[in-house]
Amino acid sequence: MEAFKQHTGKVIPYDMPNVDTDQIIPARFLKKIDRVGFGELLFNDVRYTPEGSPKEDFVLNQEKYAGGSILVSGPQFGIGSSREHAPWAIQQYGFKVVIAPSFGDIFRSNCFQNGLLPVQLSERDTQTLIQRAQELSDYEITVDLEAQEVHDSVGFSASFEVDSFRRDCLLRGLDDIGLTLEKTSAIDAFERANA
Amino acid sequence: MEVMAPKTMFEKIWESHVVSDEPGKPSLLYVDLHLVHEITSAQAFDGLRMNDRTVRRTDKTVVVADHNVPTKDRDKPLVDEIAKTQLDALAKNTSEFGLKYFDMFSEKQGIVHVIGPEQGWTRPGMIIVCGDSHTSTHGAVGSMAFGIGTSEVEHVLATQCIWQAKPKTMEIRVDGTLAAGVTPKDVALGIIGKIGTSGGIGHAIEYTGSVFRDMSMEGRMTVCNLSIEAGARSGMVAPDEKTYEYLKGREQCPTGMDWDNAVEEWKKLPSDEGAKFDTILKIDASEIVPFVTWGTNPAQVIPITGRVPKPEDYPNSQDQFAVEKSLKYMGLQGGERIQDIMIDTIFVGSCTNSRIEDIRAAAAVVKGKQKSPSVRALIVPGSWLVKQQAEKEGLDKVFLDAGMEWREAGCSMCLAMNPDRLDPGERSASTSNRNFEGRQGPGGRTHLVSPAMAAAAAITGHFVDIREWDYVDA
Numbered sequence: 001m002e003a004f005k006q007h008t009g010k011v012i013p014y015d016m017p018n019v020d021t022d023q024i025i026p027a028r029f030l031k032k033i034d035r036v037g038f039g040e041l042l043f044n045d046v047r048y049t050p051e052g053s054p055k056e057d058f059v060l061n062q063e064k065y066a067g068g069s070i071l072v073s074g075p076q077f078g079i080g081s082s083r084e085h086a087p088w089a090i091q092q093y094g095f096k097v098v099i100a101p102s103f104g105d106i107f108r109s110n111c112f113q114n115g116l117l118p119v120q121l122s123e124r125d126t127q128t129l130i131q132r133a134q135e136l137s138d139y140e141i142t143v144d145l146e147a148q149e150v151h152d153s154v155g156f157s158a159s160f161e162v163d164s165f166r167r168d169c170l171l172r173g174l175d176d177i178g179l180t181l182e183k184t185s186a187i188d189a190f191e192r193a194n195a
Numbered sequence: 196m197e198v199m200a201p202k203t204m205f206e207k208i209w210e211s212h213v214v215s216d217e218p219g220k221p222s223l224l225y226v227d228l229h230l231v232h233e234i235t236s237a238q239a240f241d242g243l244r245m246n247d248r249t250v251r252r253t254d255k256t257v258v259v260a261d262h263n264v265p266t267k268d269r270d271k272p273l274v275d276e277i278a279k280t281q282l283d284a285l286a287k288n289t290s291e292f293g294l295k296y297f298d299m300f301s302e303k304q305g306i307v308h309v310i311g312p313e314q315g316w317t318r319p320g321m322i323i324v325c326g327d328s329h330t331s332t333h334g335a336v337g338s339m340a341f342g343i344g345t346s347e348v349e350h351v352l353a354t355q356c357i358w359q360a361k362p363k364t365m366e367i368r369v370d371g372t373l374a375a376g377v378t379p380k381d382v383a384l385g386i387i388g389k390i391g392t393s394g395g396i397g398h399a400i401e402y403t404g405s406v407f408r409d410m411s412m413e414g415r416m417t418v419c420n421l422s423i424e425a426g427a428r429s430g431m432v433a434p435d436e437k438t439y440e441y442l443k444g445r446e447q448c449p450t451g452m453d454w455d456n457a458v459e460e461w462k463k464l465p466s467d468e469g470a471k472f473d474t475i476l477k478i479d480a481s482e483i484v485p486f487v488t489w490g491t492n493p494a495q496v497i498p499i500t501g502r503v504p505k506p507e508d509y510p511n512s513q514d515q516f517a518v519e520k521s522l523k524y525m526g527l528q529g530g531e532r533i534q535d536i537m538i539d540t541i542f543v544g545s546c547t548n549s550r551i552e553d554i555r556a557a558a559a560v561v562k563g564k565q566k567s568p569s570v571r572a573l574i575v576p577g578s579w580l581v582k583q584q585a586e587k588e589g590l591d592k593v594f595l596d597a598g599m600e601w602r603e604a605g606c607s608m609c610l611a612m613n614p615d616r617l618d619p620g621e622r623s624a625s626t627s628n629r630n631f632e633g634r635q636g637p638g639g640r641t642h643l644v645s646p647a648m649a650a651a652a653a654i655t656g657h658f659v660d661i662r663e664w665d666y667v668d669a
């Protein structure tokens with residue numbers, strides 16, 4: 001997993017409450033054998049027409065937001081099933097951070113497992129970010145995990161809470177495998193003793 | 196002098212594999228053998244690639260194609276696109292990561308839980324994992340073996356370790372002698388019928404008592420295999436002379452002095468006199484008869500002499516509802532004699548019952564007889580080696596002469612991921628392990644039985660009490 005300390009990127013505002021994992025990635029796409037290729041399927045049913053052409057009014061399809069890497073959305077983001085395909089899809093689209101007033105529990109932990117940072121800000125702060133992203137062009141913000149703070153260049157700044165164990169893992173780029181690999185010397189020693 | 200507290204075999208194996216133990220966290224255990232197949236590994240390999248990781252111990256990782264391989268016409272192109280994609284992915288992944296891979300053309304191919312013990316990969320005292328719940332099978336040689344999920348597969352590939360919270364221990368002791376015609380499958384079905392599908396949850400089972408001491412290695416594998424159907428992630432039998440005799444000379448086993456030293460170590464594994472189990476269940480061998488499942492989970496089991504239960508046989512409404520639902524799916528009324536139920540298909544195979552002993556048991560029943568014209572009969576050996584051995588003994592002829600099909604090795608109709616499956620409403624007598632709704636094909640109706648009972652049902656067209664079977668002398 002890639003370490004996450006700080007990220008500056010363009011905001012994509014998706015002003016919608018209760019975005020569940022079925023919306024993020026519909027169940028029929030879970031049959032794939034690989035963990036790649038989910039980015040194109042992100043938000044599939046609201047993003048494309050049944051015939052497969054992009055819907056013009058959907059944020060991801062608007063020129064203005066091309067290249068965005070920070071998703072800002074409404075409360076209860078990621079509720080629903082435990083599918084890890086949801087964070088995979090968001091991440092593979094190119095997002096590094098999701099900001100919302102609240103998150104589905106399992107979704108949040110799945111994000112951490114995959115190095116995608118979920119940031120919880122107040123409803124007012126997320127609305128501010130959404131508005132600025134809609135009104136300004138190429139609106140960028142910086143998310144600083146070390147300082148646990150979000151800011152832009154036009155006066156916005158807010159701090160956020162994050163579980164210290166998870167923060168530590170992300171700062172050092174450690175997933176569960178990463179954690180175990182930190183014990184490599186213990187594993188080496190075990191192998192030597194039992195060779 | 197310090198007196199050591201007596202330990203169970205489970206505790207001994209667990210303790211000798213702890214790499215790291217911190218309070219409040221699961222233990223990090225070392226894995227001696229990681230078995231891999233096509234269904235649960237693709238995303239794990241992708242994970243490794245995405246994070247630029249390698250497989251820590253390619254020498255402790257064995258990969259085989261079994262779940263969705265066809266059991267006939269292997270020389271023709273695969274018709275199933277999803278299966279082809281998965282098998283192609285496995286071939287690519289194993290070559291990229293430098294892993295031993297037995298594809299469907301290899302003479303070492305077979306169901307992952309059959310080839311492990313058969314080639315001697317599986318040995319006493321090991322911790323063995325596989326992305327498959329029936330990994331419990333390997334406990335038959337005196338190892339601790341359990342199934343894991345896809346992210347754990349990735350974890351084991353990368354680190355050769357696994358985080359585990361310690362389960363409780365359960366002793367299942369069966370003493371006495373099994374009657375003729377009563378098989379290890381019946382022992383397992385009897386146990387599951389008694390403790391239910393959740394009776395073993397959170398426990399590692401050790402099977403003890405004279406019935407398991409007297410049982411063949413193949414039989415012990417059948418019983419350990421079905422531990423998961425009782426809710427336990429692992430089941431084991433202490434190694435003994437039978438174990439050593441079975442393993443000696445197998446391809447992956449040590450030889451010469453190394454063998455002698457290994458056996459000395461293995462002899463220390465059995466549970467100490469007075470070791471404490473968290474739960475103990477005692478069963479007398481006389482309670483075990485030929486069993487048949489009538490419903491849609493492996494605990495819904497009755498003796499071959501019995502009648503299918505009716506909802507009103509059960510006191511509480513929850514059970515009544517469950518029975519009603521199972522009966523409806525199975526197309527049964529309740530109250531019918533199990534021996535009157537006609538079947539359409541028999542399947543002898545799966546990691547539960549596809550070893551040479553199982554094939555021999557089925558052949559002994561079939562010998563000199565013809566299958567019922569209305570029955571389709573599939574005999575699917577668990578591995579190439581089993582197939583070869585059976586053919587050497589002329590068993591393939593016995594089945595073919597009886598009008599039955601003799602196939603190539605694979606999971607086949609156990610889970611119907613390949614073309615071998617039941618049609619909706621079709622009823623099978625199957626030696627596999629799960630009679631869940633749709634397990635052998637959407638709408639298919641599965642009755643779990645021993646190989647001898649399945650073979651007999653193929654001849655008569657309905658279930659029969661194998662204890663009364665008229666065997667033809669060899």
Ligand code: SF4
Pocket residue numbers: 261262306307308327329545546547605606609610627628
């Ligand atoms: S034979 Fe059946 S239970 Fe065994 S590994 Fe194959 S699919 Fe699973």
